[in-house]
Amino acid sequence: MSELSHLELFSGIGGFHRAFDLLGIDHNLEVPCVGYSEIDQQAIKTYQANYDVSSSVDLGDIISFTENQETIGKLPDFKILTGGFPCQAFSMMGFKNGFQDERGNLFFNILKILIEKRPPFVLLENVRNLVTHDKKRTFAIIRESLVGIGYHIYFDIFNSNDFGLAQKRNRIFIFATRESLPSTFEFSQNKIKTVFDEFLKINTHSLEIQRDVLDVLDRTVNDKKYFLSERIKPTILSDGTGSYYSKSMINCLIARPLTATMVKLHRANQDNYYSLEFLQSKDPYAHAFLHQSTYNLLEKEIRRLTPKEALLLQGFSSDFYGNAIKKRVSEFQLMKQAGNAVSVNTVYAILYYLFVYNGL
Numbered sequence: 001m002s003e004l005s006h007l008e009l010f011s012g013i014g015g016f017h018r019a020f021d022l023l024g025i026d027h028n029l030e031v032p033c034v035g036y037s038e039i040d041q042q043a044i045k046t047y048q049a050n051y052d053v054s055s056s057v058d059l060g061d062i063i064s065f066t067e068n069q070e071t072i073g074k075l076p077d078f079k080i081l082t083g084g085f086p087c088q089a090f091s092m093m094g095f096k097n098g099f100q101d102e103r104g105n106l107f108f109n110i111l112k113i114l115i116e117k118r119p120p121f122v123l124l125e126n127v128r129n130l131v132t133h134d135k136k137r138t139f140a141i142i143r144e145s146l147v148g149i150g151y152h153i154y155f156d157i158f159n160s161n162d163f164g165l166a167q168k169r170n171r172i173f174i175f176a177t178r179e180s181l182p183s184t185f186e187f188s189q190n191k192i193k194t195v196f197d198e199f200l201k202i203n204t205h206s207l208e209i210q211r212d213v214l215d216v217l218d219r220t221v222n223d224k225k226y227f228l229s230e231r232i233k234p235t236i237l238s239d240g241t242g243s244y245y246s247k248s249m250i251n252c253l254i255a256r257p258l259t260a261t262m263v264k265l266h267r268a269n270q271d272n273y274y275s276l277e278f279l280q281s282k283d284p285y286a287h288a289f290l291h292q293s294t295y296n297l298l299e300k301e302i303r304r305l306t307p308k309e310a311l312l313l314q315g316f317s318s319d320f321y322g323n324a325i326k327k328r329v330s331e332f333q334l335m336k337q338a339g340n341a342v343s344v345n346t347v348y349a350i351l352y353y354l355f356v357y358n359g360l
């Protein structure tokens, strides 16, 4: 199997799929997606608007799909299983009973596919605190389960900002391989970043590469719906209180992590807001990092991110946004989808390192 065939679980808007597609274009590789699984109909719309799914199996709900071993067996073979799965605690009861009681835990459904299909490689993504979740039990069980069915495990935390995106986003990536790799093989953000930086220096590629948010922000946006109303400003711009105290800061050059709920407008000490003078100034750097205490932010015209900007900060393109809009996916949904997605550039860097640089 020389091609990079993949199965994308919890596909969302396909951050993994997009990275495979771009890698395929840049390195002349076949990257067929044999199937994808998602339950959110709006995410599926965005997915289908942007990828050729004519030869991919739509698995739908992973819980129903994995109910029957025979159905899993009918999936075409693939080289890599990918997925950013929801982080849930396991009950110790379920674990002791060999997962009998773990029907609700979606990691169990990934495992069922791995047991049946035994793909050579697995690449999973999750929030950084997966490692410490439920007193480290969740991660221990994930690790032991994968090792228990014959995989070798590697993992590290990757920050999207280290892979050419103007967003600080720390996520754990778990790489599992069925064959053991030489002891010299390294799976770390440092190593992969070094290789990726070298790659960017000498190659043409299809990635979105940003120095800071100014490479993403649209200076011409003037639609009132993106601007904070006078009514909401005092709430949004107030510093936190008590144990949540932190100063409001806007005009951050590297965006704070995008979230699925950012569309509901979080406070300015945990979300991304930009002032008009920053956006329109000839010297925007002079207006960066504005603090509530130093400036009266209430007097400024301030806006939030647009869905197109949010997608760009995750490594998707303007065309990707346009294709979803053409299929009538709402801006509200696109914000949620962008916040949920895996950063395309980080996945690209990892795939490049594994399959092009190391030739796995």
Ligand SMILES: C[S@@+](CC[C@H](N)C(=O)[O-])C[C@H]1O[C@@H](n2cnc3c(N)ncnc32)[C@H](O)[C@@H]1O
Residues within 6 Å of the ligand: 009, 010, 011, 012, 013, 014, 015, 016, 037, 038, 039, 040, 043, 060, 061, 062, 063, 083, 084, 085, 086, 106, 337, 340, 341, 342
């Ligand atoms: C963290 S997001 C993954 C986003 C994706 N990696 C991307 O780049 O957009 C998790 C996704 O799992 C989906 N999901 C939750 N339960 C599911 C199930 N039972 N079957 C399939 N997908 C499910 C959610 O709708 C959500 O889109």
